[in-house]
Amino acid sequence: MVRQAERIDQLEAEVAELKRRLGQNSRNSSRPPSSDSPFTKPAPKSLRRESGKNPGGQPGHPGSTLALVEDPNERKRHEPGACRGCGAGLADAPEVGMERRQVFDLPPVTVQVTEHQLIARRCSCGTTTCGTAPDGVTAPTQYGSRITAIILYLYVGQFLSKKRTAQALAELFGTPVSEGTVAAVTRRAADRLDDFLDVVRDRIVEAEVAGFDETALRVAGELHWVHCARTDRYTLITCHRGRGQEGIDHAGVLTRFRGVAVHDAWAPYDTYVNADHQLCCAHALRELQAVADTAAQTDPDARWHWATQAADALVAMQKLVDDAIMAGADTIAPDLLGTQVGLYHSAVQIGYNQTTAPSTKTMQKHNALARRLLDRQDDYLRFTQDWRIPPDNNGSDATSA
Structure with a gap:
């Protein structure tokens, strides 16, 4: 009977670990969204909690709305026709007002071909001397610096494939570009980077x-x-x-x-x-979400969990910093920040105590997370003391991916 009970405990632990792995997705782990199953994609859910603000740009945000310019490239006057009152012509009527409306657009873009003719002349002494091509003009036909820059921008800067980069050039500017040309242009540019x-x-x-x-x-x-x-x-x-x-x-x-x-x-x-x-708080929030998801599977009626409280506190601290920066403040009220630090610390301490004697691999992972959140608290919360520091590494994460 003892051996049977041990075997049952072992199998239950294996089942729990398999459920944990099957439940992993881009919301509760470091897996990229592309790894999520197309049939069971997790419902979109931000790890940030409700801020209480309306969506969109906040008051005081500079924005980027188009503004009228004082010196447009072209002005077109649109005269009224006949008077709306009596129907008389208005050609000689006095001008009493004007409403300005401006349209921002690109002029028609076409490729311009510049031909460089290298003239050869023969001197009376019998020597033939040929003109010299400008710097960079080395072949009978080639793409100029602007098209080269656009190719590099689309391929390297915007991460288009060679095929789509070539297609974009052909469709936007009406000039044929092959995938091989995109590769060759990129290679030449890389060779010229020097130091x-x-x-x-x-x-x-x-x-x-x-x-x-x-x-x-x-x-x-x-x-x-x-x-x-x-x-x-x-x-x-x-x-x-x-x-x-x-x-x-x-x-x-x-x-x-x-x-x-x-x-x-x-x-x-x-x-x-x-x-x-x-340390990246975004990674920590995903790990805490995984812990909370596991707890919800084992006890669906539970109303509180240490991982949820720790995550809420992390998000609240980020909001405190964001709000202070937006308001142009120099500091955060010590009681507001201290409250959230206390909630964070007490939650992970409870999580560590609850998993100190882990019986499964899942509990071992939860214990390691709680211990790290405790031991590295200063490194997780450094952003609250130095506002130059972002709370997450999302920029580097996205760039490397």
Whole structure:
């Protein structure tokens, strides 16, 4: 009977772990939305709680609405016809007002072909001398700098495929561009970067705050890792076979970085002790959501759970910082921030105590999360003390993906 009971406990633990894995999606784990099943996609739900604000731009937001310009490229006057009152002509009537309406549009765009004729002349001495082509004009036919820039912008900047980039050029400007041309233009541009990557690397190293992330990539059928280091102005993307410290060192940023590194809880980042760290709250919210989802499966009637309280407190702290920045304040009321810090700390302490003797792999994961949220509380909440620091690493996460 004892052996049977042990076997039942083991099977129940395995079933619980399988349910946990099956329940993972982009809302409660680090899986990308593309990995969600098309048949059981999770209902869209933001991890942010209700803010109480109306949707859209908030009062005081600068916005980007079109404004009338004082010097338009062209003015067209539209005269009234006959008088609406008596029907008389108004050609000689005095002008008493004018309403301005402006239309912003692009002029018709067509490709212009410039022919450079290199004239050859023969001197009386018998020597023939040919004119010299301008810099960059090296072939009988080629694309100019503007089309080259647009190709690079669409392909590299907007992540269109080679096929769609070529198609866009052909449809927008009526000029044929092949996929091979897109690849060749990109390769030539990369070859001319010279020390550009070193400059970007140095600028990120000198920054006060930078985000870091890594994601898997297949290169020639083998697993590699894309490493991203970025600020609000610069982004460096490198590729390496290693995900951990070897790949991070190859990027050449964190080894010299002295600011605040924003990243997820991937352990190799913590080996760089020369930097301060802000752990990504967005990752923590997804992990807490997974814990809450598991609890809801085992006890659907439960009205409170430590993971939900911890998540609510994290979101509330982000809102406090956002509101203070929006209002132009210098500080957050200590009692407001202290209340949320207390809710966060007490919740994860309860979560840690409840899972101290984990009986399943799921409980082990929950215990590890609660312990990390406790031990690294300062690193998770650093953004509340230094408003230069974002609370999440979503920018680097999206860039590397």
